[in-house]
Amino acid sequence: MTAEIALLIEPFEIEGGCSTATIRKGQKFVWMHVYVAAYEEEGAWGAFEYQLSVKVNGTPVYTVNNLTFNTETECVVSSICDRVVEKVIDVSGFTVSASAQLEVIAHAVRPPEVDDPGHYGTVYTELTVRPRSRFLLSDTRQDFRPRNSDSADPVAASCNSGYDCYPSFEARLQESCCDVKIGFEVSEVSTLAGVSTNYGSGTGADYAVDPELNQGMVSVSAPPGTTAYETAEPWTMANLMLSSKDYGGRAKVKAYFLAPETGQKIYAEVVEDLEQPPEPHLTMERQFARLPFDEDEDGMADGWESAMGGVMLVGADDSESGGGAPGDGLPVFDEYRGLHILEGTAKAHVRTHPVLERDVFYWDASGTGIFHDALVAHLAQEVPGIVYHPVDDILGRVNDMASKEVDYLNNNSPIGPSAYAIVYASEPLLGGALGSAGAIGKSVKPILIDDTKIGQSVASYGFAMTHAGLRALVVSHETGHRFGLKHPFRLEYPTSSIPSQRPYASVQFHEYAHDALQTKVIYLRSGIWPHPVNTSWMVADKANEANGVLQGNQVQTYAFEPNVPPPPGSLDGAFKVTMRDPVPISGAFVYTEIQELFLMDWSLRQTPSMGSPSAWHFKTSDRDSLLVNKVVVVQ
Missing domain, CATH: 2.60.120 (Jelly Rolls)
Incomplete structure (x- = not known):
């Protein structure tokens, strides 16, 4: 007008x-x-x-x-x-x-x-x-998953110039009369420990502005906790490229232009599509873009959460996030952030599934790959939903190469460390043991496998399987212990015996009867478990005394005692056990086990006809109770 x-x-x-x-x-x-x-x-x-x-x-x-x-x-x-x-x-x-x-x-x-x-x-x-004057900022792409672009990370070489390593934002002034100076503010940048759940150390900003990647931009003063860059010359549009430094980093990005005359900062509207932005009254009232795209602001990309089944609790383990079985000890955020593993001899990064999978991380310390092969050949086929990831001593957080003890696998977790990798090491063992699930000290010890003795056992017992086959069973059995599985039936009788009586009806599960006339004979009352060959067959696998009096005392004979009939409707009965050495009246205790031909109870002495490893499995009831990556070792 x-x-x-x-x-x-x-x-x-x-x-x-x-x-x-x-x-x-x-x-x-x-x-x-x-x-x-x-x-x-x-x-x-x-x-x-x-x-x-x-x-x-x-x-x-x-x-x-x-x-x-x-x-x-x-x-x-x-x-x-x-x-x-x-x-x-x-x-x-x-x-x-x-x-x-x-x-x-x-x-x-x-x-x-x-x-x-x-x-x-x-x-x-x-x-x-x-x-139609509007100032718009492109939102974070919904498929963005932060990665580490630092060349010190062996996986960073696969980044090239990809968006996951170098997320970029465009600010655009529409229908203005003239050019203006455009600026970006980056704030609330996370400083997670390391770069992934199990790799790297130290803390630093998880996103950075590299001047080499942002020519024409100059650093300007900003409030504490904020980094700001502006165009050196007036323009109607500008781009900012960030360098991602972590696989779980988060930040916020704003854009502004300086109003003519006053220099007032006018902040941009955030839209998904700069070419076809929605009408102003339809846009979300948000002046910043989140890295990653994360509407619920829990630090995890919404797209990843949706692919995993929906919004999750950051600190929840698998079982708390909808899975039926116990979790794998890794909080959801740790699985989103991901872990470094081995693919062949090269390092790789993987984000694991927090609900449908339980993830196990292991290092084969043999130097020859024999335990890796054994695990892949048998254990990895046993329980659907458990995924085994190889690591090396660094990724597995081995803190002592001599003892091969490990620290927390997820030591970089912002939620709190909670899981351990498994180390398989070859070492001679005492007695007849072929493997040991390891003891818990100030950190977690390796699973020890006596591979030389495994080869000797195959030859001496005449098993219808190869050295590699028996090794696969030993690895599976000892790993089962690390996962918290017990031998299927074990009773510990007290360190004193009751006098022998006839009949022996008073022998209870919590005690054993000592035959005073035969110092090598004791009577045990136990359950009779079914067996595919002999339905009333049972073995005493060990008879050890805590202070060493009966250490190494072996069972000579073990037979059902017909003079002590089981109670009506019960399979309980007494067994007469003859030991190699005399059994003290006090100061001794006895363990009993049953043989069911499952992975957690097979015994070399009792199964000389042991056949193919493919016939040996975890019990169905054991599979859902495995506590992977936890500090649980049960013999």
């Missing part, structure tokens, strides 16, 4: 006309273009002063008093003077459409040498509100 104002060349004011424009509901800011022109028709009139005021729904939002034209720079044609003012007004608080109005109050000042009150001039004013 254009308005004319009669201008007398006298030192008094007259009001000018006005022009209006509409501000749409949902606008975050408006870019106002104000044009003022004045000219004198018959001769020079000297100075021209005016007051410029912009009102929105009657409320002033911009007012400038006592403006004058510069006759040397703004009065370029004869006595015509004009000026353009660009003004950005924050209207983010408006809930309805509004009317913007320009008002001009003007007067001329007569020069001393001019004494002619008959001259007059005209003022033209024009207000334009750019209705």
